[in-house]
Amino acid sequence: MRVCAAAPFASPDVLLGCDTRWHAHDILRVRRLETFDNEPAWVRDAFARAPFVVVRRAQAAAGFLAIGVRGAARNERYGTWARSEDIEAVFRPEALLSRASELAKERAALPVFVALDALRRDASCFDSFTWGPTGSSGFELATGTPTVTTTSDLDLLIRMPNHLTLDDASRIQTALDQHAARTGVRIDAQLETPAGGVALTEYALRKARVMARHANGPQLVADPWAMSSAQTCL
Numbered sequence: 001m002r003v004c005a006a007a008p009f010a011s012p013d014v015l016l017g018c019d020t021r022w023h024a025h026d027i028l029r030v031r032r033l034e035t036f037d038n039e040p041a042w043v044r045d046a047f048a049r050a051p052f053v054v055v056r057r058a059q060a061a062a063g064f065l066a067i068g069v070r071g072a073a074r075n076e077r078y079g080t081w082a083r084s085e086d087i088e089a090v091f092r093p094e095a096l097l098s099r100a101s102e103l104a105k106e107r108a109a110l111p112v113f114v115a116l117d118a119l120r121r122d123a124s125c126f127d128s129f130t131w132g133p134t135g136s137s138g139f140e141l142a143t144g145t146p147t148v149t150t151t152s153d154l155d156l157l158i159r160m161p162n163h164l165t166l167d168d169a170s171r172i173q174t175a176l177d178q179h180a181a182r183t184g185v186r187i188d189a190q191l192e193t194p195a196g197g198v199a200l201t202e203y204a205l206r207k208a209r210v211m212a213r214h215a216n217g218p219q220l221v222a223d224p225w226a227m228s229s230a231q232t233c234l
Helices: 043-049 093-102 111-121 135-143 166-183 200-204
Strands: 027-030 052-055 064-070 077-083 087-091 130-133 154-159 187-193 196-199 210-213 219-221
Touching: 027 135, 043 064, 052 135, 093 111, 093 130, 093 135, 093 154, 111 135, 111 154, 111 166, 130 135, 135 154, 154 166, 166 187, 166 200, 187 200, 196 200, 200 210
Parallel strands: 154 187
Antiparallel strands: 027 052, 027 087, 052 064, 064 077, 130 154, 187 196, 196 210, 210 219
């Protein structure tokens, strides 16, 4: 996030929670957005247009969760906090694939949605893995608010609770690269692992360690699946 509100529970005496009902990249409809000091001027207008937020990776006290607000401009991103009691609905990336068929004709013709539709029709590279769109395409599919532009990238999340072999990672990355070349759209895929979010491109390069983005902060790990169940609050 470009700007982030200070946590409303910043005290060493506060117990941090791990609510598994929501995960990073989930899109939430919330009934209200609390105001914190130094909130950017655009936030209220953005929330009025679309009362939706994106779950982000950060620790929160019980009853709170870390969220992000999207503005109209690319650099308008605001990290803040919501109370779990204010959540009205949740939209997970994998649940948004079916919504692509509901797009208006002029929106469906945008390059990102053309690329996503082609992947939906031939998702063989994902095998049985659960996947879905995030970023601007995911936000538009969840909210109905025009967010994608002609230059948007296609961001994907692939749920990967179990070990992914390097050969399979390379196969998926190669297939996505070929798909991107055919459609003219940049495709960025992130693996959701027990260690956090890991870029597919980085893992497929067979590096000794990869960057895993976790609620506790980013960390370099040799094996994103070598985590205990107690560490899986993402």
